[in-house]
Amino acid sequence: MANNENNQRPVRVRFAPSPTGPLHIGGVRTALYNYLFARQHGGTMILRIEDTDSRRFVPGAEDYINESLAWLGIKIDEGVREGGNYGPYKQSERRDIYREHVKMLLDAGKAYIAFDTPEELEQAHAANPNFQYDASTRVNMRNSLTMSKEDVDALIAAGEKYVVRFLINPGRDVEVHDLIRGKVVINSSILDDKVLYKSSDDLPTYHLANIVDDHLMEVTHVIRGEEWLPSSPLHVLLYEAFGWQDTMPQFVHLPLLLKPDGKGKLSKRDGDRLGFPVFPLEWHDPKSGEISSGYRESGYLPEAVINFLALLGWNPGDDTEIMSMDELVSKFSFDRCARAGAKFDFEKGKWFNRHYLQQLDDAVLAEKFVAVLRAHGVNPDDFGMEYVTRAVAMVKDRISFVKDLWEQAKFFFVAPTEYEPKAVKKRWSEQMPQIMEELIGVLQGIEDFSSSAAEPIVLGWITEHGYHMGNVMNAFRLTVVGECKGPHMFDITELMGKEETIRRIKVGIENIKLPEA
């Protein structure tokens, strides 16, 4: 049995994307599961580029795939960049290998040559909407089964375009053993004689290239999306046709990632429409010039994306949710994989991002904040990194993204010029300018402006005069922050300093207008 053979072979898995555009987040998850499984078994992770569709090739896509996986921490052991003993790892560079294998099939009578043009096939479909190129119809088509060898050779010699089709014998129940779904049976009669090779570009189709490469690269587990389940019997048949059934890999078909709303597979279009990216990195489409947002550029940490993705379709069996890559590697298993597709709703992903952001060291976060400050016209050098770091430390527990830091901490760098009307209405009153003047006096008299020293003095003064604690403190906050939110008031003033604090109160007294009655 293939099973027993596989249990003895070293684990080798592959992630095999087509360079037809940016790597989709669903593809990322497939890559992740492959990676987790490989690592767990001390196996090898292969990255194979499946560029057998010359017409759909998109420049830059291959680099994008490499860069995405690198950013996410999914390390490739063998591939175009990494090298390895089973190369080349790009299918367009394996033409000789495929040609040779096509010939093997042809010689063994397991495949045949077909000359039907796209137009002829279209006609066949027009005449019969249920038309399928198979045992019931191939006898009426222009192929090497219905033509003489001389005619076939003559056509090929004349440069006629042809394809090689897999000859499928009908009426057989083909079993596929899937590690997640168990045994799946499909009758070979519903399969068509798939095109394995096209002479037009001298390239195989996915099915042939896939089987040949997986075999030659000694892949032990084919872990891929569920969209491949219906064609997996065809793949089983191909392994048999080559006589490779004893080393046929184990199949694992992962549930798909679906749109959070509506219906269908999560797609490119859903990206910006839904308010979160569906691509790991920002993508500039070379043709349309269209830009699609990416997780990296949107401020997500790779750990958060990985953690969230891992839990879409798999769980460790207990309530653990926060897991590092290493923990995922040790806990992962196919028998804890879900079978139904998961709606890709990134709300929870935000929560993961928030979690990992909180774990970051204040100084590291401050460094990340520098770019945001500059983007808002603030030169961090005017304040110094210690100041930036202390400001970040005070507000970090209220952010989900690095960019949120600006909204939460901007007042540390820019004095308010406007005052939130609602807060003014609630906390500013006729006598408030006078009280604020008094506050200035109190603050001026404080030697040690630290939070712990200043707080009791100010609070004592408020109580002593019978002022309303909430109103006075919030009016104070209003002048310094511009609105009624933010960290502990005296922590703010400690960092800002006496001079700046008093200056802001004065500006506030001047500029805050009592709302019209």
Next chain:
RNA sequence: GGCGAUUUAGUGUAGAGGCCUAGCACGCCGCCCUCUCACGGCGGAAACUCGGGUUCGAAUCCCGAAUUCGCUACCA
């Protein structure tokens, strides 16, 4: 249409005949903390697709239907 897969709260999931008055997390709502907003703590609303069986007993087993998704290309 055909074939296959699939089905627990809004979302991701736990659950493998009695432990289920169905657990956890995100989100949502409320309360507490408090100078504010957050954080945090506490609490709440919210689900077994439907119909038949089997069984003393079913979210869990069987049958049927429905649902959703995928495939049905000289795309992967």
